[in-house]
Amino acid sequence: MKIAVVGSRGVPATFGGIEKHCEEIYSRLVQMGHFVTIYARKGYIDNRINEYKGIKIKPLWTFKSKHLEATFHTFWALLHAVFSDADIIHFHAQGPCLFAWIPKLLSPNKKLIFTCHGIDWQRNKWNFLASNIIRLGEIFSATFFDTQITVSKSLEEYYRNKYSINPITIINGVTISSIKELELIKEKFGLNEKDYLLFVGRLVPEKAPHKLIEAYKQTKTEKKLVLVGGSASTDSYVAHLKDLAKDDKRIIFTSYLYGDELKEIYSNAYLYVSTSELEGLPLTLLEAMSYGIPVLSSPIPPHIEVIGKNEEYGYLFNSEKVSDIKEKLEFILSQPQLDLIKKGLKGQERIRTQHNWESITKKLEIVYNFTRRNKNSDKLTTTIKRRFALT
Known part of the structure:
Protein backbone atom coordinates (compact mmCIF):
# COMPACT_ATOMS: atom_id res chain seq x y z
CA MET A 1 0.00 0.00 0.00
CA LYS A 2 1.21 3.53 -0.77
CA ILE A 3 0.54 6.31 1.73
CA ALA A 4 1.14 10.05 1.36
CA VAL A 5 1.35 12.03 4.61
CA VAL A 6 0.56 15.75 4.99
CA GLY A 7 0.40 17.96 8.08
CA SER A 8 3.80 17.02 9.55
CA ARG A 9 6.91 19.18 9.51
CA GLY A 10 8.86 16.06 8.60
CA VAL A 11 11.14 13.40 10.05
CA PRO A 12 13.43 12.72 11.83
CA ALA A 13 11.40 14.31 14.59
CA THR A 14 13.10 17.13 16.45
CA PHE A 15 10.07 19.27 17.30
CA GLY A 16 6.47 18.46 18.11
CA GLY A 17 4.33 15.48 19.00
CA ILE A 18 2.90 14.99 15.51
CA GLU A 19 6.38 14.55 14.06
CA LYS A 20 7.28 11.99 16.72
CA HIS A 21 4.00 10.17 16.12
CA CYS A 22 4.65 10.03 12.37
CA GLU A 23 8.25 8.86 12.75
CA GLU A 24 7.30 6.00 15.05
CA ILE A 25 4.27 4.77 13.12
CA TYR A 26 5.43 5.18 9.53
CA SER A 27 8.87 3.67 10.10
CA ARG A 28 7.07 0.57 11.35
CA LEU A 29 4.61 0.56 8.46
CA VAL A 30 7.57 0.57 6.06
CA GLN A 31 8.97 -2.48 7.88
CA MET A 32 5.57 -4.14 7.32
CA ASP A 46 18.05 18.55 6.47
CA ASN A 47 17.07 19.13 2.83
CA ARG A 48 19.72 16.64 1.72
CA ILE A 49 17.79 13.80 3.35
CA ASN A 50 15.37 12.10 0.94
CA GLU A 51 14.82 8.94 2.97
CA TYR A 52 14.73 8.15 6.69
CA LYS A 53 14.11 4.71 8.21
CA GLY A 54 12.66 3.66 4.86
CA ILE A 55 10.26 6.63 4.72
CA LYS A 56 10.55 8.72 1.56
CA ILE A 57 10.97 12.40 2.44
CA LYS A 58 9.73 15.08 0.05
CA PRO A 59 10.85 18.54 1.27
CA LEU A 60 8.75 21.42 -0.05
CA TRP A 61 9.29 25.15 0.23
CA THR A 62 6.82 27.29 2.17
CA PHE A 63 6.59 30.79 3.63
CA LYS A 64 8.35 31.39 6.95
CA SER A 65 5.36 32.79 8.75
CA LYS A 66 3.45 31.74 11.85
CA HIS A 67 0.12 32.04 10.03
CA LEU A 68 1.07 31.03 6.48
CA GLU A 69 3.76 28.36 6.85
CA ALA A 70 1.54 25.32 7.45
CA THR A 71 -1.21 26.56 5.10
CA PHE A 72 0.94 26.95 2.01
CA HIS A 73 2.97 23.82 2.73
CA THR A 74 -0.23 21.75 2.84
CA PHE A 75 -1.41 23.29 -0.45
CA TRP A 76 1.83 22.42 -2.29
CA ALA A 77 1.95 18.95 -0.69
CA LEU A 78 -1.57 18.08 -1.82
CA LEU A 79 -0.97 19.30 -5.36
CA HIS A 80 1.91 16.81 -5.46
CA ALA A 81 0.06 14.00 -3.65
CA VAL A 82 -3.05 14.00 -5.85
CA PHE A 83 -0.94 13.29 -8.94
CA SER A 84 1.19 10.66 -7.19
CA ASP A 85 0.48 6.93 -7.08
CA ALA A 86 -0.59 7.04 -3.43
CA ASP A 87 -3.58 4.91 -2.47
CA ILE A 88 -4.22 6.92 0.70
CA ILE A 89 -3.57 10.52 1.71
CA HIS A 90 -3.31 10.82 5.49
CA PHE A 91 -3.84 14.27 7.02
CA HIS A 92 -2.51 15.09 10.49
CA ALA A 93 -4.02 18.04 12.46
CA GLN A 94 -7.11 20.10 11.71
CA GLY A 95 -5.55 23.02 9.82
CA PRO A 96 -4.44 21.02 6.74
CA CYS A 97 -8.01 19.76 6.32
CA LEU A 98 -8.92 23.15 4.83
CA PHE A 99 -7.56 21.77 1.57
CA ALA A 100 -9.23 18.34 1.68
CA PHE A 128 -9.38 35.57 16.03
CA LEU A 129 -9.09 35.19 12.25
CA ALA A 130 -6.56 32.32 12.34
CA SER A 131 -8.57 30.51 15.01
CA ASN A 132 -11.74 30.64 12.92
CA ILE A 133 -9.95 29.49 9.77
CA ILE A 134 -8.66 26.45 11.67
CA ARG A 135 -12.18 25.92 13.03
CA LEU A 136 -13.31 25.66 9.40
CA GLY A 137 -10.59 23.03 8.98
CA GLU A 138 -12.19 21.12 11.85
CA ILE A 139 -15.55 21.20 10.05
CA PHE A 140 -13.89 19.89 6.88
CA SER A 141 -12.15 17.17 8.92
CA ALA A 142 -15.57 15.87 9.93
CA THR A 143 -16.97 16.15 6.40
CA PHE A 144 -14.57 15.23 3.60
CA PHE A 145 -12.78 12.18 4.98
CA ASP A 146 -13.34 8.47 4.51
CA THR A 147 -12.17 7.73 8.06
CA GLN A 148 -11.46 9.97 11.06
CA ILE A 149 -9.01 8.93 13.77
CA THR A 150 -8.49 10.55 17.17
CA VAL A 151 -5.60 10.00 19.59
CA SER A 152 -7.78 9.97 22.71
CA LYS A 153 -11.27 8.96 23.80
CA SER A 154 -12.07 12.55 24.80
CA LEU A 155 -11.37 13.71 21.23
CA GLU A 156 -13.50 10.85 19.88
CA GLU A 157 -16.38 11.97 22.08
CA TYR A 158 -15.88 15.59 20.99
CA TYR A 159 -16.27 14.68 17.29
CA ARG A 160 -19.14 12.28 17.93
CA ASN A 161 -21.13 14.78 19.98
CA LYS A 162 -20.43 17.82 17.81
CA TYR A 163 -20.63 16.32 14.31
CA SER A 164 -22.58 13.07 14.78
CA ILE A 165 -19.81 11.01 13.21
CA ASN A 166 -18.18 7.81 14.46
CA PRO A 167 -14.39 8.31 14.71
CA ILE A 168 -11.84 5.66 15.67
CA THR A 169 -9.43 6.13 18.55
CA ILE A 170 -5.83 5.03 18.05
CA ILE A 171 -3.88 6.31 21.03
CA ASN A 172 -0.32 7.59 20.98
CA GLY A 173 2.46 5.22 21.91
CA VAL A 174 5.88 5.49 23.46
CA THR A 175 9.05 3.43 23.45
CA ILE A 176 10.23 2.20 26.86
CA SER A 177 13.78 3.53 27.24
CA SER A 178 16.52 2.35 29.55
CA ILE A 179 17.54 4.68 32.36
CA LYS A 180 20.49 6.87 31.43
CA GLU A 181 22.87 7.94 34.19
CA LEU A 182 23.75 11.58 34.75
CA GLU A 183 26.59 12.86 32.66
CA LEU A 184 25.79 15.50 30.06
CA ILE A 185 23.11 17.43 31.96
CA LYS A 186 25.10 17.36 35.20
CA GLU A 187 27.97 19.08 33.50
CA LYS A 188 25.77 21.46 31.48
CA PHE A 189 23.13 22.47 34.03
CA GLY A 190 24.54 21.41 37.41
CA ALA A 215 3.06 27.71 42.19
CA TYR A 216 6.62 26.47 42.50
CA LYS A 217 7.90 29.85 43.72
CA GLN A 218 5.45 29.59 46.62
CA THR A 219 6.61 26.06 47.46
CA LYS A 220 9.34 25.52 50.04
CA THR A 221 11.70 22.93 48.58
CA GLU A 222 15.36 22.55 47.79
CA LYS A 223 14.50 20.68 44.62
CA LYS A 224 14.95 22.69 41.43
CA LEU A 225 12.42 23.25 38.68
CA VAL A 226 13.72 22.48 35.18
CA LEU A 227 11.77 23.63 32.14
CA VAL A 228 12.80 21.88 28.92
CA GLY A 229 11.45 23.58 25.81
CA GLY A 230 11.44 26.84 23.93
CA SER A 231 9.48 29.24 21.80
CA ALA A 232 6.94 28.12 19.18
CA SER A 233 6.39 31.58 17.65
CA THR A 234 5.83 32.71 21.27
CA ASP A 235 8.98 34.74 21.98
CA SER A 236 7.17 37.37 24.07
CA TYR A 237 5.59 34.68 26.23
CA VAL A 238 8.97 32.99 26.79
CA ALA A 239 10.41 36.37 27.81
CA HIS A 240 7.52 36.73 30.28
CA LEU A 241 8.29 33.30 31.78
CA LYS A 242 11.95 34.16 32.27
CA ASP A 243 11.02 37.48 33.83
CA LEU A 244 8.64 35.66 36.17
CA ALA A 245 11.43 33.27 37.23
CA LYS A 246 14.34 35.71 37.38
CA ASP A 247 14.26 36.16 41.17
CA ASP A 248 14.32 32.41 41.89
CA LYS A 249 17.67 30.75 41.25
CA ARG A 250 16.13 27.28 41.63
CA ILE A 251 14.39 27.63 38.23
CA ILE A 252 16.36 26.50 35.16
CA PHE A 253 15.48 26.93 31.48
CA THR A 254 17.35 24.50 29.23
CA SER A 255 15.74 25.28 25.85
CA TYR A 256 14.95 22.23 23.68
CA LEU A 257 16.89 19.04 24.42
CA TYR A 258 17.25 15.99 22.19
CA GLY A 259 18.82 12.56 22.17
CA ASP A 260 20.94 11.55 25.15
CA GLU A 261 20.43 14.87 26.95
CA LEU A 262 16.65 14.44 26.89
CA LYS A 263 16.94 10.81 28.01
CA GLU A 264 19.18 11.84 30.91
CA ILE A 265 16.87 14.60 32.09
CA TYR A 266 13.84 12.27 32.06
CA SER A 267 15.76 9.43 33.71
CA ASN A 268 16.87 11.43 36.73
CA ALA A 269 13.85 13.64 37.48
CA TYR A 270 12.13 13.39 40.87
CA LEU A 271 8.71 14.32 39.46
CA TYR A 291 10.92 6.17 32.53
CA GLY A 292 9.11 5.13 35.70
CA ILE A 293 9.06 8.60 37.25
CA PRO A 294 5.89 9.80 39.02
CA VAL A 295 3.82 12.38 37.16
CA LEU A 296 1.58 15.25 38.26
CA SER A 297 -0.84 16.68 35.69
CA SER A 298 -3.72 19.06 35.21
CA PRO A 299 -7.19 17.47 35.38
CA ILE A 300 -8.04 17.73 31.67
CA PRO A 301 -9.73 14.70 30.00
CA PRO A 302 -6.67 13.41 28.06
CA HIS A 303 -4.58 13.41 31.25
CA ILE A 304 -7.34 11.68 33.20
CA GLU A 305 -7.49 8.99 30.48
CA VAL A 306 -3.84 8.16 31.11
CA ILE A 307 -3.55 8.70 34.87
CA GLY A 308 -7.01 7.49 35.87
CA LYS A 309 -9.74 9.51 37.55
CA ASN A 310 -8.77 7.92 40.88
CA GLU A 311 -5.07 8.69 40.27
CA GLU A 312 -4.12 5.06 39.87
CA TYR A 313 -1.11 5.81 37.65
CA GLY A 314 -0.06 9.29 38.74
CA TYR A 315 -1.31 12.45 40.42
CA LEU A 316 -3.79 15.13 39.32
CA PHE A 317 -4.34 18.69 40.46
CA ASN A 318 -7.75 19.33 41.96
CA SER A 319 -8.13 22.27 39.58
CA GLU A 320 -5.95 24.45 37.38
CA LYS A 321 -5.67 27.22 39.98
CA VAL A 322 -2.16 28.15 41.09
CA SER A 323 -3.14 27.56 44.73
CA ASP A 324 -4.20 23.98 43.93
CA ILE A 325 -1.02 23.29 41.98
CA LYS A 326 1.04 24.53 44.96
CA GLU A 327 -1.01 22.39 47.37
CA LYS A 328 -0.50 19.23 45.31
CA LEU A 329 3.22 19.91 44.85
CA GLU A 330 3.61 20.25 48.63
CA PHE A 331 1.62 17.05 49.19
CA ILE A 332 3.78 15.01 46.79
CA LEU A 333 7.04 16.45 48.11
CA SER A 334 5.98 15.39 51.62
CA GLN A 335 5.34 11.75 50.61
CA PRO A 336 7.82 8.95 51.32
CA GLN A 337 10.03 8.42 48.29
CA LEU A 338 9.12 4.72 48.24
CA ASP A 339 5.47 5.64 47.62
CA SER A 359 0.21 -2.69 18.37
CA ILE A 360 -0.77 0.90 17.54
CA THR A 361 0.80 0.59 14.08
CA LYS A 362 -1.05 -2.68 13.45
CA LYS A 363 -4.31 -0.89 14.25
CA LEU A 364 -3.52 1.86 11.75
CA GLU A 365 -2.77 -0.78 9.12
CA ILE A 366 -6.20 -2.29 9.78
CA VAL A 367 -7.78 1.15 9.26
CA TYR A 368 -5.90 1.59 5.98
CA ASN A 369 -6.89 -1.82 4.67
CA PHE A 370 -10.58 -1.51 5.55
CA THR A 371 -10.84 2.09 4.36
CA ARG A 372 -9.18 1.28 1.06
CA ARG A 373 -11.65 -1.51 0.35
CA ASN A 374 -14.86 0.10 1.63
CA LYS A 375 -16.89 3.28 1.49
CA ASN A 376 -17.10 5.54 4.51
CA SER A 377 -19.92 4.55 6.86
CA ASP A 378 -20.66 3.88 10.49
CA LYS A 379 -20.71 0.19 9.57
CA LEU A 380 -17.10 0.46 8.39
CA THR A 381 -16.05 2.09 11.65
CA THR A 382 -17.87 -0.53 13.69
CA THR A 383 -16.16 -3.30 11.70
CA ILE A 384 -12.74 -1.74 12.30
CA LYS A 385 -13.38 -1.45 16.04
CA ARG A 386 -14.42 -5.11 16.19
CA ARG A 387 -11.20 -6.04 14.41
CA PHE A 388 -9.23 -3.94 16.95
CA ALA A 389 -10.67 -6.09 19.73
CA LEU A 390 -9.02 -9.12 18.14
CA THR A 391 -5.52 -7.57 17.87
Missing part, protein backbone atom coordinates in the same frame (compact mmCIF):
# COMPACT_ATOMS: atom_id res chain seq x y z
CA GLY A 33 5.97 -3.71 3.57
CA HIS A 34 4.15 -0.44 2.86
CA PHE A 35 5.45 2.62 1.00
CA VAL A 36 5.24 5.96 2.79
CA THR A 37 6.00 9.48 1.60
CA ILE A 38 6.03 12.34 4.10
CA TYR A 39 5.82 15.87 2.74
CA ALA A 40 8.26 17.85 4.89
CA ARG A 41 8.89 21.56 5.28
CA LYS A 42 12.18 22.86 3.99
CA GLY A 43 14.11 24.37 6.87
CA TYR A 44 12.71 21.94 9.41
CA ILE A 45 14.71 18.94 8.20
CA TRP A 101 -11.37 19.45 -1.27
CA ILE A 102 -8.28 19.32 -3.53
CA PRO A 103 -7.91 15.51 -3.59
CA LYS A 104 -11.69 15.10 -3.50
CA LEU A 105 -11.92 17.18 -6.66
CA LEU A 106 -8.77 16.16 -8.52
CA SER A 107 -8.29 12.55 -7.39
CA PRO A 108 -11.59 11.22 -6.02
CA ASN A 109 -10.42 7.59 -6.04
CA LYS A 110 -7.78 8.21 -3.40
CA LYS A 111 -8.91 7.50 0.15
CA LEU A 112 -8.60 10.31 2.70
CA ILE A 113 -7.84 9.65 6.35
CA PHE A 114 -7.54 12.26 9.09
CA THR A 115 -5.94 12.02 12.53
CA CYS A 116 -6.93 14.59 15.14
CA HIS A 117 -4.12 15.29 17.64
CA GLY A 118 -5.96 18.10 19.43
CA ILE A 119 -8.51 20.90 19.03
CA ASP A 120 -6.07 23.22 17.27
CA TRP A 121 -8.27 26.30 16.92
CA GLN A 122 -8.40 26.60 20.72
CA ARG A 123 -4.65 27.21 20.99
CA ASN A 124 -3.87 30.62 22.48
CA LYS A 125 -1.22 31.50 19.89
CA TRP A 126 -3.86 32.07 17.19
CA ASN A 127 -5.63 35.38 16.70
CA LEU A 191 21.76 18.88 38.03
CA ASN A 192 21.97 15.86 40.31
CA GLU A 193 19.92 12.69 40.46
CA LYS A 194 16.38 13.22 41.77
CA ASP A 195 17.03 16.82 42.78
CA TYR A 196 14.63 18.50 40.32
CA LEU A 197 11.04 18.68 39.12
CA LEU A 198 10.64 18.50 35.35
CA PHE A 199 8.47 20.19 32.72
CA VAL A 200 8.94 19.25 29.04
CA GLY A 201 7.12 20.94 26.18
CA ARG A 202 6.74 23.97 23.97
CA LEU A 203 6.66 27.18 26.00
CA VAL A 204 3.23 28.33 24.91
CA PRO A 205 0.31 29.75 26.94
CA GLU A 206 -1.97 26.69 26.66
CA LYS A 207 0.65 24.52 28.36
CA ALA A 208 0.58 27.04 31.23
CA PRO A 209 4.18 26.83 32.48
CA HIS A 210 3.56 30.28 33.99
CA LYS A 211 1.19 28.65 36.49
CA LEU A 212 3.78 26.04 37.36
CA ILE A 213 6.42 28.72 37.94
CA GLU A 214 4.05 30.77 40.12
CA TYR A 272 7.32 15.24 36.05
CA VAL A 273 4.73 18.05 36.01
CA SER A 274 2.30 19.08 33.27
CA THR A 275 0.08 22.12 33.76
CA SER A 276 -1.30 21.98 30.21
CA GLU A 277 -4.83 23.24 29.61
CA LEU A 278 -5.17 21.79 26.10
CA GLU A 279 -3.91 18.43 24.80
CA GLY A 280 -4.84 15.59 22.47
CA LEU A 281 -2.83 12.84 24.15
CA PRO A 282 0.53 14.32 25.22
CA LEU A 283 3.60 12.33 24.23
CA THR A 284 5.74 14.10 26.83
CA LEU A 285 3.52 12.76 29.62
CA LEU A 286 3.70 9.24 28.17
CA GLU A 287 7.48 9.53 27.78
CA ALA A 288 7.90 10.64 31.39
CA MET A 289 5.82 7.69 32.60
CA SER A 290 7.86 5.33 30.42
CA LEU A 340 6.50 7.83 44.67
CA ILE A 341 8.66 5.05 43.25
CA LYS A 342 5.73 2.61 43.43
CA LYS A 343 3.43 5.11 41.69
CA GLY A 344 6.02 5.69 38.97
CA LEU A 345 6.51 1.98 38.33
CA LYS A 346 2.76 1.43 38.15
CA GLY A 347 2.51 4.18 35.53
CA GLN A 348 5.41 2.67 33.61
CA GLU A 349 3.66 -0.70 33.46
CA ARG A 350 0.54 0.97 32.06
CA ILE A 351 2.64 2.53 29.30
CA ARG A 352 4.31 -0.79 28.57
CA THR A 353 1.01 -2.63 28.12
CA GLN A 354 -1.30 -0.01 26.61
CA HIS A 355 0.87 2.43 24.66
CA ASN A 356 2.96 0.09 22.54
CA TRP A 357 3.89 1.47 19.09
CA GLU A 358 3.83 -1.99 17.48
